Amino acid sequence: xxxxxxxxxxxxxxxxxxxxxxxxxxxxxxxxxxxxxxxxxxxxxxxxxxxxxxxxxxxxxxxxxxxxxxxxxxxxxxxxxxxxxxxxxxxxxxxxxxxxxxxxxxxxxxxxxxxxxxxxxxxxxxxxxxxxxxxxxxxxxxxxxxxxxxxxxxxxxxxxxxxxxxxxxxxxxxxxxxxxxxxxxxxxxxxxxxxxxxxxxxxxxxxxxxxxxxxxxxxxxxxxxxxxxxxxxxxxxxxxxxxxxxxxx
Amino acid sequence: xxxxxxxxxxxxxxxxxxxxxxxxxxxxxxxxxxxxxxxxxxxxxxxxxxxxxxxxxxxxxxxxxxxxxxxxxxx
Numbered sequence: 001x002x003x004x005x006x007x008x009x010x011x012x013x014x015x016x017x018x019x020x021x022x023x024x025x026x027x028x029x030x031x032x033x034x035x036x037x038x039x040x041x042x043x044x045x046x047x048x049x050x051x052x053x054x055x056x057x058x059x060x061x062x063x064x065x066x067x068x069x070x071x072x073x074x075x076x077x078x079x080x081x082x083x084x085x086x087x088x089x090x091x092x093x094x095x096x097x098x099x100x101x102x103x104x105x106x107x108x109x110x111x112x113x114x115x116x117x118x119x120x121x122x123x124x125x126x127x128x129x130x131x132x133x134x135x136x137x138x139x140x141x142x143x144x145x146x147x148x149x150x151x152x153x154x155x156x157x158x159x160x161x162x163x164x165x166x167x168x169x170x171x172x173x174x175x176x177x178x179x180x181x182x183x184x185x186x187x188x189x190x191x192x193x194x195x196x197x198x199x200x201x202x203x204x205x206x207x208x209x210x211x212x213x214x215x216x217x218x219x220x221x222x223x224x225x226x227x228x229x230x231x232x233x234x235x236x237x238x239x240x241x242x243x244x245x246x247x248x249x
Numbered sequence: 250x251x252x253x254x255x256x257x258x259x260x261x262x263x264x265x266x267x268x269x270x271x272x273x274x275x276x277x278x279x280x281x282x283x284x285x286x287x288x289x290x291x292x293x294x295x296x297x298x299x300x301x302x303x304x305x306x307x308x309x310x311x312x313x314x315x316x317x318x319x320x321x322x323x324x
Contacts, residue, residue, distance in 0.1 A: 034279075038272070043258060046251055054264040060275045103282045111271040118267050216279070223286040230293050240301060247298040 009089050012229045013238050019222040027219035033212025040205035048202075057115040059206055062189055063213040065108035068136060069171055071101035071217065075143075076168045079161035088232065089225070091157035094164060095147055096224035100217060102140035109133055120184050128177035129185045132170055139167040153232070 008014050041059030048055035075094050082090035112130065113123045124130065143160050150156035178187045189196060189206065196203040233239045252258040261268045 042268070042272070044251055047262065052264060053261040054267050056261070056268050057271045060271055064275070099285075100282055103278050107275055107278050110274055114267050114271045114274075118264055216283075220282050220286065223290070227286055227289050227293055230290070230297065234297050234300075239297075243294055243297045243301060246294050 010087055012089065012233050013236075015089055016226055016229050019226055023219055023222050026215045026222065030212050030215030030217075030219055033208050034216060037205050037209035037212055041209065045202050045205055046199075051119055054115060054118045057111050058189070059209050061108060061111040061115060062206060063209045064104045064111065065133070066210055067213050067217055068101055068105040068108050068133070069174060070214075071097050071104060072136065072139070072164075072167070072171060075101065075164050076171075079164040082157055082161045083165075091161070092225050092228040092232070093221070094143065094157070094160055096221050096228055098140050098143040098147070098160075100220055100224070102137060102144065104213075104217075105133060105137040105140060109137065116184075125184055127183045127185060128181040129174060129183055132174040132177055135170050136167075136174065139163070139170060142167075 037059060042056055045056070045059075047053050075097050078090040078093045078097075081087050082094065109130070112133075116125075117123050142163055146160050146163060147156050150159060175188075177183060178185050189198070189203070190210075198206075230239055230242070234243075259265060
């Protein structure tokens with residue numbers, strides 16, 4: 001296998017230039033898919049025979065919940081890379097992804113609560129899945145707080161990588177909570193092994209939303225990583241050139 | 250189209266509050282996480298360019314000082 005790409009990731013300048021090239025594609029593909037998926041899900045998908053139109057919240061709830069969890073898993077992979085190889089970029093990813101993950105987790109919890117009211121008759125229950133999602137939100141807050149509290153960048157990166165790895169236990173709990181415990185929450189909509197229980201008119205727009213959300217996440221994460229690179233590589237010649245060119249415009 | 254009229258679409262079969270509240274907050278969050286790094290970039294660039302100018306000025310001042318010292322020493 002060719003590992004040069006992995007070594008290239010060690011170069012912030014290479015990453016900055018590549019991110020610049022990829023960013024517009026991810027951004028516009030993401031926005032396009034999110035718009036198409038939202039219109040499709042809100043206006044064209046058939047309504048649920050039991051839940052009526054409140055079920056349309058699924059098109060926002062499920063993608064943000066999926067993103068909230070896979071963002072954390074990506075941060076966990078980055079945490080291993082950052083601890084083992086001390087790769088700066090992995091640490092920058094953790095710093096950049098944590099606020100986005102927190103935003104998606106909040107959105108999943110919020111839309112879940114708003115969906116729960118007409119469906120279960122309550123905004124909130126202390127049920128396994130909901131509680132585990134709340135723990136995930138606090139894990140994200142923990143990473144953000146730890147990074148802003150520690151001035152020393154090496155210390156901050158090591159401490160936050162360890163926190164991310166400790167918190168990984170929470171992810172299988174979120175995933176399997178609906179199977180392990182009796183819960184109000186319904187089981188997963190998408191699994192890799194089975195066909196969705198919904199008709200295609202319902203799940204295709206959902207899939208569009210999920211992919212769109214991944215693209216949007218990638219674009220925003222790249223924007224934030226670029227900012228991190230500028231800050232941390234500020235003493236290099238190439239960043240100073242970017243700064244002086246940008247200020248002229 | 251699942252709805253007969255636009256009003257029906259807006260009413261969401263009596264679930265208008267829940268559906269539109271979710272999507273409203275969703276739009277707000279998405280805009281927020283998109284706009285935040287744009288503003289962050291702007292302030293980073295401003296701060297770094299100020300620092301650049303300050304460093305350049307410091308260098309100039311110290312160079313002049315060195316030059317003055319040299320000429321002073323010659324006299």
